[in-house]
Amino acid sequence: TKLITDVVCPFCGTLCDDLEVVVSDDGKELLEVNNACAIGAEKFLHSQAKDRLTRPRMRNEDGSWREVSYDEAVEFTAQMLAKSKKPLMYGWSSTNCESQVVGSYVAELVGGQLDNTATVCHGSTLIAVQDVGVPSCTLGEVKNRADMVVFWGCNPAHAHPRHMSRYSLFPRGFFTAKGHRGRTVVVVDPRPTDSASLADVHLQVEQGRDYELLSALRVAFRNEQLPDIVAGVPKETIYEVAEKMKNARFGCIFFGMGVTHSLSKNHNIDIAIQVTRDLNEFTKWSIMPMRGHYNVTGAGEVWGWQFGFPFCVDLSRGFARYNPGESSSNDLLMREEVDSVFVLGSDPGAHFPFSSVKKMNALPCVVVDPHITPSTVVVDLHVPVAFVGVEVGGCAYRMDNVPIESHKVVDAPEGMLTDEEFLKLVLGRIKEIKGV
Numbered sequence: 001t002k003l004i005t006d007v008v009c010p011f012c013g014t015l016c017d018d019l020e021v022v023v024s025d026d027g028k029e030l031l032e033v034n035n036a037c038a039i040g041a042e043k044f045l046h047s048q049a050k051d052r053l054t055r056p057r058m059r060n061e062d063g064s065w066r067e068v069s070y071d072e073a074v075e076f077t078a079q080m081l082a083k084s085k086k087p088l089m090y091g092w093s094s095t096n097c098e099s100q101v102v103g104s105y106v107a108e109l110v111g112g113q114l115d116n117t118a119t120v121c122h123g124s125t126l127i128a129v130q131d132v133g134v135p136s137c138t139l140g141e142v143k144n145r146a147d148m149v150v151f152w153g154c155n156p157a158h159a160h161p162r163h164m165s166r167y168s169l170f171p172r173g174f175f176t177a178k179g180h181r182g183r184t185v186v187v188v189d190p191r192p193t194d195s196a197s198l199a200d201v202h203l204q205v206e207q208g209r210d211y212e213l214l215s216a217l218r219v220a221f222r223n224e225q226l227p228d229i230v231a232g233v234p235k236e237t238i239y240e241v242a243e244k245m246k247n248a249r250f251g252c253i254f255f256g257m258g259v260t261h262s263l264s265k266n267h268n269i270d271i272a273i274q275v276t277r278d279l280n281e282f283t284k285w286s287i288m289p290m291r292g293h294y295n296v297t298g299a300g301e302v303w304g305w306q307f308g309f310p311f312c313v314d315l316s317r318g319f320a321r322y323n324p325g326e327s328s329s330n331d332l333l334m335r336e337e338v339d340s341v342f343v344l345g346s347d348p349g350a351h352f353p354f355s356s357v358k359k360m361n362a363l364p365c366v367v368v369d370p371h372i373t374p375s376t377v378v379v380d381l382h383v384p385v386a387f388v389g390v391e392v393g394g395c396a397y398r399m400d401n402v403p404i405e406s407h408k409v410v411d412a413p414e415g416m417l418t419d420e421e422f423l424k425l426v427l428g429r430i431k432e433i434k435g436v
């Protein structure tokens with residue numbers, strides 16, 4: 001057997017790069033994964049599943065499946081996209097930047113609606129950052145400098161299981177030699193979560209009232225008067241937390257979907273950024289979204305370079321437009337404005353409202369995904385591909401916008417294509433069809 005070290009985990013935005021993987025001598029079998037959390041290890045081990053699909057499958061009239069070749073899959077996808085007036089091209093967060101680049105070329109050529117999973121996740125964060133900017137840092141700085149962290153509307157103990165042990169709570173760093181004993185942790189969450197059980201202070205905010213609590217912190221920083229209770233939290237606790245924040249040496253606010261998708265949405269993030277700015281009058285604070293899919297940040301980066309917008313990119317007029325709420329996937333589906341759907345590296349069947357998934361079901365639809373997922377239930381064509389980060393390497397961006405290069409650790413089953421290879425074939429075929 002061979003031991004491969006410094007392997008990058010392609011599951012969540014923490015992008016742990018210290019995994020060790022044991023593979024057979026011929027590099028065809030993955031035997032063991034060390035250092036990963038349970039969900040990360042499962043992603044690697046799932047590539048070895050005996051019942052895994054290795055060839056594309058097309059749906060028959062009666063709902064059953066028939067296996068087709070990759071050539072037929074390329075032809076179907078290219079024809080579908082080339083004939084569509086306005087195809088929705090969604091996903092892109094569980095693949096590498098190389099595939100995202102080819103996907104953007106395809107979208108430009110067919111006038112697609114290009115959107116990634118931020119649309120149902122941290123899209124409101126991206127809007128807030130465009131509005132007011134963001135004082136941020138890297139996870140390495142948090143590990144080496146932070147003596148106070150705030151987790152607002154997120155539960156890393158479950159969603160990013162090694163975040164706390166690698167960066168934000170337990171590790172000892174250059175200026176943080178005491179590890180977790182030297183860090184103050186505040187969790188803001190309406191629920192008593194496992195992350196909250198590790199906190200020094202749990203602010204049990206009332207559901208949907210984050211904006212008020214963030215405003216109250218700004219008042220407390222200036223020692224102005226607060227009402228007795230704000231958003232379910234007594235004023236004494238708010239003053240106490242505000243004082244701790246002002247007296248920290250280096251702090252970071254991590255936030256999740258509890259604030260991006262509760263009442264006020266992007267305005268919650270606007271004011272959380274203002275809280276961070278206020279704190280920088282006293283000491284050093286940063287703020288960072290807890291990005292979910294391992295390369296959703298990369299999708300925003302790649303489209304940022306290419307089109308100037310990180311998600312909800314409308315290319316149907318021959319130039320890039322951006323108007324979340326109008327050019328976002330669910331709005332387009334609900335208004336029946338798109339006439340086909342192409343999904344790669346995501347599972348809208350699991351994450352979109354049922355009414356949107358029903359609309360997808362009624363349209364020509366292709367899903368490119370190594371797994372059988374709720375999305376593959378509603379498609380005409382399902383194209384399984386090699387696991388990115390396991391069977392093919394490539395660049396991905398961690399939640400702090402640091403690009404990390406991953407390498408292949410095991411061979412994909414014989415004859416399987418990667419996301420990038422499949423997209424390049426589709427791009428070539430669309431060029432032929434359109435004569436460009």
Ligand code: SF4
Pocket residue numbers: 009010011012013014015016035036037038039040041160161162163
């Ligand atoms: Fe993978 Fe995230 Fe777990 Fe790290 S925390 S091993 S990146 S799933």
